[in-house]
Amino acid sequence: MMLGTAGMTAIQCAFTTKQTREVLLLGEKVNDVIVTGASGGVGSIAVMILSKMGCNVTAATTKPNEEYLKSLGAKTIIKSGDLDKEARPLDKGLYDGAVDTVGGNILANILSHVKPNGIVAACGNASSIKLNTTVMPFIIRGVKLWGIDSVSVSIKRREFLWDEVSKLVDFDLLEKSIKEISLEQLLVEYSKMLEGKTSGRYIVNVNK
Numbered sequence: 001m002m003l004g005t006a007g008m009t010a011i012q013c014a015f016t017t018k019q020t021r022e023v024l025l026l027g028e029k030v031n032d033v034i035v036t037g038a039s040g041g042v043g044s045i046a047v048m049i050l051s052k053m054g055c056n057v058t059a060a061t062t063k064p065n066e067e068y069l070k071s072l073g074a075k076t077i078i079k080s081g082d083l084d085k086e087a088r089p090l091d092k093g094l095y096d097g098a099v100d101t102v103g104g105n106i107l108a109n110i111l112s113h114v115k116p117n118g119i120v121a122a123c124g125n126a127s128s129i130k131l132n133t134t135v136m137p138f139i140i141r142g143v144k145l146w147g148i149d150s151v152s153v154s155i156k157r158r159e160f161l162w163d164e165v166s167k168l169v170d171f172d173l174l175e176k177s178i179k180e181i182s183l184e185q186l187l188v189e190y191s192k193m194l195e196g197k198t199s200g201r202y203i204v205n206v207n208k
Protein backbone atom coordinates (compact mmCIF):
# COMPACT_ATOMS: atom_id res chain seq x y z
CA MET A 1 0.00 0.00 0.00
CA MET A 2 2.76 2.42 0.96
CA LEU A 3 4.72 1.68 -2.21
CA GLY A 4 1.91 1.55 -4.76
CA THR A 5 2.50 2.15 -8.45
CA ALA A 6 5.07 4.85 -7.68
CA GLY A 7 7.13 2.37 -5.68
CA MET A 8 6.91 -0.29 -8.36
CA THR A 9 7.95 2.24 -10.99
CA ALA A 10 10.83 3.52 -8.84
CA ILE A 11 12.24 0.05 -8.25
CA GLN A 12 11.98 -0.73 -11.96
CA CYS A 13 13.83 2.50 -12.78
CA ALA A 14 16.55 1.88 -10.20
CA PHE A 15 17.19 -1.66 -11.41
CA THR A 16 17.30 -0.45 -15.00
CA THR A 17 19.79 2.32 -14.25
CA LYS A 18 22.11 0.26 -12.08
CA GLN A 19 21.69 -3.48 -12.50
CA THR A 20 20.90 -3.51 -16.21
CA ARG A 21 24.25 -1.92 -16.99
CA GLU A 22 26.26 -3.82 -14.37
CA VAL A 23 24.66 -7.26 -14.55
CA LEU A 24 22.80 -7.62 -17.85
CA LEU A 25 25.18 -5.63 -20.07
CA LEU A 26 28.26 -6.55 -17.97
CA GLY A 27 29.27 -2.89 -17.97
CA GLU A 28 31.17 -0.72 -15.52
CA LYS A 29 29.97 0.01 -12.01
CA VAL A 30 27.31 2.66 -11.68
CA ASN A 31 28.33 5.14 -9.00
CA ASP A 32 27.03 8.62 -9.73
CA VAL A 33 23.36 8.88 -10.61
CA ILE A 34 20.78 11.64 -10.83
CA VAL A 35 17.07 11.43 -10.02
CA THR A 36 14.74 14.18 -11.27
CA GLY A 37 11.47 15.13 -9.61
CA ALA A 38 13.25 13.80 -6.56
CA SER A 39 10.68 14.62 -3.93
CA GLY A 40 7.77 13.17 -5.91
CA GLY A 41 6.29 9.71 -5.35
CA VAL A 42 8.51 7.92 -7.86
CA GLY A 43 11.54 10.18 -7.41
CA SER A 44 11.74 9.93 -3.62
CA ILE A 45 11.62 6.14 -3.65
CA ALA A 46 14.15 6.01 -6.49
CA VAL A 47 16.49 8.20 -4.41
CA MET A 48 16.11 5.83 -1.47
CA ILE A 49 16.62 2.65 -3.51
CA LEU A 50 19.62 3.87 -5.52
CA SER A 51 21.25 5.09 -2.28
CA LYS A 52 20.68 1.67 -0.74
CA MET A 53 22.26 0.13 -3.84
CA GLY A 54 25.37 2.14 -3.01
CA CYS A 55 25.12 4.97 -5.54
CA ASN A 56 25.98 8.62 -4.95
CA VAL A 57 22.61 10.13 -5.70
CA THR A 58 22.11 13.68 -6.95
CA ALA A 59 18.52 14.77 -6.41
CA ALA A 60 17.04 17.41 -8.72
CA THR A 61 14.12 19.25 -7.19
CA THR A 62 12.06 22.40 -7.51
CA LYS A 63 11.47 22.58 -3.75
CA PRO A 64 13.52 23.69 -0.73
CA ASN A 65 13.53 20.21 0.80
CA GLU A 66 17.21 19.40 1.16
CA GLU A 67 16.81 17.86 4.61
CA TYR A 68 14.09 15.46 3.43
CA LEU A 69 16.06 14.36 0.36
CA LYS A 70 19.22 13.87 2.41
CA SER A 71 17.24 11.73 4.87
CA LEU A 72 16.37 9.49 1.92
CA GLY A 73 20.06 9.14 1.10
CA ALA A 74 20.69 11.87 -1.50
CA LYS A 75 24.30 13.11 -1.40
CA THR A 76 23.85 16.23 -3.53
CA ILE A 77 20.81 18.40 -4.18
CA ILE A 78 20.47 20.57 -7.27
CA LYS A 79 17.75 22.87 -8.54
CA SER A 80 15.65 21.41 -11.35
CA GLY A 81 15.59 24.90 -12.87
CA ASP A 82 19.33 24.63 -13.59
CA LEU A 83 18.51 21.82 -16.05
CA ASP A 84 15.36 23.39 -17.44
CA LYS A 85 16.94 25.09 -20.45
CA GLU A 86 17.78 24.16 -24.01
CA ALA A 87 20.26 21.28 -23.90
CA ARG A 88 23.62 21.19 -25.66
CA PRO A 89 24.06 18.08 -27.84
CA LEU A 90 26.75 16.87 -25.41
CA ASP A 91 27.65 18.41 -22.08
CA LYS A 92 30.09 17.59 -19.29
CA GLY A 93 29.74 13.88 -18.41
CA LEU A 94 28.60 13.91 -14.80
CA TYR A 95 26.45 10.83 -14.21
CA ASP A 96 26.77 7.10 -14.79
CA GLY A 97 23.00 6.82 -15.00
CA ALA A 98 19.73 8.58 -14.31
CA VAL A 99 16.09 8.19 -13.36
CA ASP A 100 13.91 10.81 -14.99
CA THR A 101 10.34 11.47 -13.91
CA VAL A 102 9.82 14.84 -15.56
CA GLY A 103 10.68 14.73 -19.30
CA GLY A 104 11.12 17.89 -21.41
CA ASN A 105 14.25 20.08 -21.24
CA ILE A 106 15.33 18.43 -18.03
CA LEU A 107 15.47 14.98 -19.64
CA ALA A 108 17.28 16.44 -22.67
CA ASN A 109 19.92 17.96 -20.36
CA ILE A 110 20.26 14.71 -18.42
CA LEU A 111 20.97 12.83 -21.66
CA SER A 112 23.74 15.33 -22.48
CA HIS A 113 25.29 14.95 -19.01
CA VAL A 114 25.39 11.14 -18.90
CA LYS A 115 28.80 9.52 -19.20
CA PRO A 116 29.54 6.79 -21.78
CA ASN A 117 27.24 3.77 -21.70
CA GLY A 118 25.00 5.18 -18.99
CA ILE A 119 21.34 4.22 -18.84
CA VAL A 120 18.62 6.83 -18.40
CA ALA A 121 15.41 5.26 -17.12
CA ALA A 122 12.60 7.59 -18.23
CA CYS A 123 9.21 7.05 -16.68
CA GLY A 124 7.43 10.38 -16.42
CA ASN A 125 6.29 13.65 -17.93
CA ALA A 126 5.67 15.79 -14.84
CA SER A 127 7.26 18.75 -16.64
CA SER A 128 6.60 17.96 -20.31
CA ILE A 129 5.80 15.18 -22.76
CA LYS A 130 8.26 16.66 -25.25
CA LEU A 131 11.87 15.65 -25.74
CA ASN A 132 14.08 17.87 -27.88
CA THR A 133 17.43 16.12 -28.14
CA THR A 134 19.98 15.00 -30.75
CA VAL A 135 21.45 11.63 -31.60
CA MET A 136 24.82 12.70 -30.10
CA PRO A 137 24.48 11.17 -26.59
CA PHE A 138 23.41 7.89 -28.23
CA ILE A 139 26.02 7.62 -30.99
CA ILE A 140 29.01 9.29 -29.32
CA ARG A 141 28.58 8.05 -25.76
CA GLY A 142 26.39 4.99 -26.23
CA VAL A 143 23.87 6.43 -23.78
CA LYS A 144 20.72 4.37 -23.54
CA LEU A 145 17.29 5.88 -23.08
CA TRP A 146 15.24 3.15 -21.44
CA GLY A 147 11.50 3.64 -21.25
CA ILE A 148 9.77 2.43 -18.11
CA ASP A 149 6.17 1.28 -18.17
CA SER A 150 4.90 -0.10 -14.90
CA VAL A 151 1.77 -1.57 -16.51
CA SER A 152 3.12 -4.14 -18.93
CA VAL A 153 5.88 -5.61 -16.76
CA SER A 154 5.81 -9.39 -16.81
CA ILE A 155 4.62 -11.26 -13.74
CA LYS A 156 8.03 -12.91 -13.51
CA ARG A 157 9.78 -9.52 -13.36
CA ARG A 158 7.24 -8.16 -10.88
CA GLU A 159 7.88 -11.12 -8.60
CA PHE A 160 11.64 -10.57 -8.86
CA LEU A 161 11.33 -6.84 -8.10
CA TRP A 162 8.94 -7.31 -5.15
CA ASP A 163 11.36 -9.88 -3.70
CA GLU A 164 14.03 -7.16 -3.67
CA VAL A 165 11.84 -4.57 -1.95
CA SER A 166 12.58 -5.61 1.64
CA LYS A 167 16.33 -5.15 1.04
CA LEU A 168 16.02 -1.77 -0.63
CA VAL A 169 13.14 0.12 0.95
CA ASP A 170 13.25 1.51 4.48
CA PHE A 171 9.56 1.38 5.36
CA ASP A 172 9.98 3.27 8.66
CA LEU A 173 11.52 6.16 6.77
CA LEU A 174 8.98 5.96 3.98
CA GLU A 175 6.12 6.04 6.47
CA LYS A 176 7.29 9.42 7.74
CA SER A 177 6.63 10.98 4.32
CA ILE A 178 3.16 9.49 3.97
CA LYS A 179 0.00 11.17 5.18
CA GLU A 180 -3.28 9.31 5.46
CA ILE A 181 -6.24 11.52 4.57
CA SER A 182 -9.99 11.15 4.08
CA LEU A 183 -11.92 11.84 0.87
CA GLU A 184 -13.02 15.23 2.27
CA GLN A 185 -9.43 16.19 3.10
CA LEU A 186 -8.44 15.18 -0.44
CA LEU A 187 -10.53 18.06 -1.82
CA VAL A 188 -8.36 20.50 0.13
CA GLU A 189 -5.00 18.77 -0.46
CA TYR A 190 -5.63 18.22 -4.16
CA SER A 191 -5.58 21.90 -5.06
CA LYS A 192 -2.34 22.32 -3.09
CA MET A 193 -0.87 19.37 -5.02
CA LEU A 194 -1.73 21.01 -8.34
CA GLU A 195 0.09 24.15 -7.17
CA GLY A 196 3.17 22.06 -6.29
CA LYS A 197 2.84 22.99 -2.62
CA THR A 198 2.83 19.44 -1.23
CA SER A 199 5.52 16.84 -0.90
CA GLY A 200 5.61 13.24 0.18
CA ARG A 201 2.80 10.82 -0.57
CA TYR A 202 -0.84 10.55 0.43
CA ILE A 203 -2.96 7.50 1.11
CA VAL A 204 -6.67 8.20 0.79
CA ASN A 205 -8.58 6.15 3.36
CA VAL A 206 -12.13 6.02 2.06
CA ASN A 207 -13.33 4.65 5.40
CA LYS A 208 -11.98 7.62 7.34
Ligand SMILES: NC(=O)c1ccc[n+]([C@@H]2O[C@H](COP(=O)([O-])OP(=O)(O)OC[C@H]3O[C@@H](n4cnc5c(N)ncnc54)[C@H](OP(=O)(O)O)[C@@H]3O)[C@@H](O)[C@H]2O)c1
Pocket: 005, 006, 009, 036, 037, 038, 039, 040, 041, 042, 043, 060, 061, 062, 063, 080, 101, 102, 106, 123, 124, 125, 126, 127, 148, 149, 150, 151, 199
Ligand atom coordinates in the same frame (compact mmCIF):
# COMPACT_ATOMS: atom_id res chain seq x y z
N1 LIG B 1 5.70 5.00 -16.66
C1 LIG B 1 4.97 4.57 -15.66
O1 LIG B 1 4.59 3.40 -15.57
C2 LIG B 1 4.66 5.53 -14.56
C3 LIG B 1 4.25 5.08 -13.30
C4 LIG B 1 4.04 6.03 -12.29
C5 LIG B 1 4.20 7.39 -12.58
N2 LIG B 1 4.55 7.77 -13.82
C6 LIG B 1 4.77 9.17 -14.15
O2 LIG B 1 5.96 9.56 -13.47
C7 LIG B 1 5.87 10.94 -13.12
C8 LIG B 1 6.11 11.09 -11.63
O3 LIG B 1 5.06 10.45 -10.93
P1 LIG B 1 4.90 10.72 -9.36
O4 LIG B 1 3.85 9.80 -8.87
O5 LIG B 1 6.25 10.72 -8.74
O6 LIG B 1 4.33 12.22 -9.39
P2 LIG B 1 4.44 13.32 -8.26
O7 LIG B 1 4.42 12.69 -6.91
O8 LIG B 1 3.43 14.34 -8.60
O9 LIG B 1 5.91 13.91 -8.45
C9 LIG B 1 6.27 14.60 -9.59
C10 LIG B 1 7.49 15.45 -9.23
O10 LIG B 1 7.99 16.00 -10.44
C11 LIG B 1 8.57 17.27 -10.16
N3 LIG B 1 7.95 18.26 -11.05
C12 LIG B 1 6.63 18.51 -11.27
N4 LIG B 1 6.46 19.48 -12.16
C13 LIG B 1 7.71 19.85 -12.55
C14 LIG B 1 8.21 20.81 -13.46
N5 LIG B 1 7.40 21.60 -14.17
N6 LIG B 1 9.55 20.93 -13.60
C15 LIG B 1 10.39 20.14 -12.88
N7 LIG B 1 9.98 19.21 -11.99
C16 LIG B 1 8.66 19.08 -11.85
C17 LIG B 1 8.30 17.58 -8.71
O11 LIG B 1 9.47 17.16 -8.00
P3 LIG B 1 10.11 18.12 -6.89
O12 LIG B 1 8.99 18.32 -5.91
O13 LIG B 1 11.24 17.36 -6.32
O14 LIG B 1 10.49 19.34 -7.61
C18 LIG B 1 7.16 16.64 -8.35
O15 LIG B 1 7.15 16.33 -6.99
C19 LIG B 1 4.49 11.42 -13.58
O16 LIG B 1 4.63 12.03 -14.84
C20 LIG B 1 3.70 10.14 -13.68
O17 LIG B 1 2.66 10.24 -14.62
C21 LIG B 1 4.79 6.87 -14.80
